[in-house]
Amino acid sequence: MTHSNVRGEGAPSGATGGISGGVGGSAPGAVPRPRDGSGSGSAGPGTAGPAGPPRRGRRRVLRWVSSVLALVILGTAGAGYLYYRYMNGSIRTDALNLGDSRLGKSKPNAFGQTPLNILLIGSDARNDKENQALGGAKDTFDGPPLADVQMLLHLSADRSNMSVVSMPRDTMIKMPKCTDTDGKVYQASRGLVQTNESLSRGGPGCTVAAWQEMTGIPIDHFMLIDFKGVVAMADAIGGVPVCVQQNVISRNSEGKGSGLKLPKGQNVIQGEQALQWLRTRYGFEDGTDIGRTHAQHMYMNSMAREFRKNAKLTNPVKLNSLAQAAIHAMVVDPDLNKIDKLFDLSMELKKVPTGRITMTTMPWVYSTREEGRVEPKPVEAEELFKMVRDDVALDGKGQPQTGASPSAAASAAPSQPPAAQAAPPARIAVLVRNATGGKDGEENKVKGRSTDVTSLLAAKGFTKAVADSQVAGEDTTLIRYAGLDQAADAQAVATALGLPASSVQRSTDVTGITLFVGKDWRTGDAPKPAAPALNKAPDSARPLNGDNDKECMEIQPGFTW
Incomplete structure (x- = not known):
């Protein structure tokens, strides 16, 4: 590099x-792919001729033409390869x-x-x-x-x-x-x-x-x-x-x-x-x-x-x-x-x-x-x-998607369907982490939220739920788990809280089942219902279609002549 x-x-x-x-x-049109030069086509001219034994002079001429054609073909291929190498050498990284x-x-x-x-x-x-x-x-x-x-x-x-x-x-x-x-x-x-x-x-x-x-x-x-x-x-x-x-x-x-x-x-x-x-x-x-x-x-x-x-x-x-x-x-x-x-x-x-x-x-x-x-x-x-x-x-013009986007860690290790029946709630350990600040940052989190949700889980039978001292930032509430043997238990936690299946993700960022209480659940006993997924860029993004050849730039007052 x-x-x-x-x-x-x-x-x-x-x-x-x-x-x-x-x-x-356009590069292939200007930059030929390298060729090995073998099978240059010289055999055709070299073997062409009448069915009977050719005269010696004629054979010599045909051999000479064959050699020239081979040289031209090989030379052209070689030049193309050298140009190809030159162009590759010009790429900066x-x-x-x-x-x-x-x-x-x-x-x-x-x-x-x-x-x-x-x-x-x-x-x-x-x-x-x-x-x-x-x-x-x-x-x-x-x-x-x-x-x-x-x-x-x-x-x-x-x-x-x-x-x-x-x-x-x-x-x-x-x-x-x-x-x-x-x-x-x-x-x-x-x-x-x-x-x-x-x-x-x-x-x-x-x-x-x-x-x-x-x-x-x-x-x-x-x-x-x-x-x-x-x-x-x-x-x-x-x-x-x-x-x-x-x-x-x-x-x-x-x-x-x-x-x-x-x-x-x-x-x-x-x-x-x-x-x-x-x-x-x-x-x-x-x-x-x-x-x-x-x-x-x-x-x-x-x-x-x-x-x-x-x-x-x-x-x-x-x-x-x-x-x-x-x-x-x-x-x-x-x-x-x-x-x-x-x-x-x-x-x-x-x-x-x-x-x-x-x-x-x-x-x-x-x-x-x-x-x-x-x-x-x-x-x-x-x-x-x-x-x-x-x-x-x-x-x-596309189809809208539903469900929350995976986090960075979860995207590297996609969710898997539950492999076994979930354990009873009282045997499922859950770590509850405050992520109510969302992507905006930790300073906007709701204090004590992990403790409140831990109490809610305990009331639903998850007595091994523990409030985590660490904080995070998620716009939507998520449940992440580490191994396939935890998948069914993680889904049981989501069902108890009324969370969608898409909120359950396998992740390399956690060691056990971890509930991230997101920005959508700052108060109350359940997260705020997710807004319908967009299927078009918001007007504030000022979308411009590639076929629009009628767009004309507005000029700032005082900059005309």
Whole structure:
């Protein structure tokens, strides 16, 4: 794995969306698969000839032609293999996850198909002349890179749909502990930290760790791109159509802004202008990062449509240009370190029609703790993350799921049906843990709740129930058990409390039957009934369909010409 030269090399991830449109799929057209060169076809010319014994001169000519043909075929195959190796050698990688938390893999569906989650990261790194020439004040040169664009791409298990969830760069989150591959440790933050700082805490692997801890979504891969990568990708495809409702110029009285200048209506942008579009905040909508995120979604959808039009095998020159631009633009995780792997990934992504791609923004509210910043919107942000965890299409065209999402530990060890009859309640040991603070944190827990629920269990005959001194955080009440011999007893506890079967999970995080009293059971003798599962992204996520080519960016007052 190459690692030392990629810190901070990434950027607005709009260009990365090109992979979903078929950049990776173009690689085989431009990058031949290696061949062994045997059976080069020389036997055909060498054996062709009249039925009778050929004359000596004619045989010599045929032998010479055969040798030339063999040399050409072998030479072509060899050149293809060398190019293939060159392209493989151009792929830059970095560690996938630098955090301590491990969620395992996404769960397969009933048909054995598994969803795929890819984090697209755009860095503002200005650590070389090309990136420095493309934007930013000189005082930012060679500084720590920031993950100014973060988009989680979810490919459904059945490959019928794709969901993208963006997190605004001004989002305040708790940063996890991250350990760089060189051994440097970045301790977990005590308070809230702006999400784009994750990249400077060891690299993209820390951005992945932050997303996993916040959302509970296992991330399989990441792709990171920088300023010059965006420009190269936009140039390679020949431009991306975008639309503005008025003439726009992104420059305020203090000289701040991306410098984007476009006339009203549709424009085809490429090169540096594409980068300006993706970086524009002053001039779009309300002048915040929220408007910029919407513009990035418009660009990615449009770019995906353009790739579908342009990435055809009939244009090898174009394919070669697209393939090289994609490879040189990105840094990826080690599991994507070969052309073959990127090709296979692109083939999976290309199965989704653009009409089933849904771009969303994490529901947010303005922070009361950090002025001018935002935080995940209570309830609705978690609902969106849960839909992704449960592989529910965000466009409302899929089937809703029921039941609670498994925790990180439980997802690595799925539930098993009870293997035997449950013991009498008086013989079942249950540890009751207070998790009423939910995912929001321990400080919001209801004091004494584990003791109250322990008493409730004792009244139902579970006299071995004990209140745990430890606390946890769960949005829904769960019962976890360690071994198969405990499954029936755990289910008996759930039945006694009126909990659904889906709340019982096998987990490597516990040693016995443990009841996690969640945020849904802060008072009373039973948890609050679960709300019906969503089958469509909430309006606060501002969903945008991939086939929507009529979307036109609203312009902020004072930024027209």
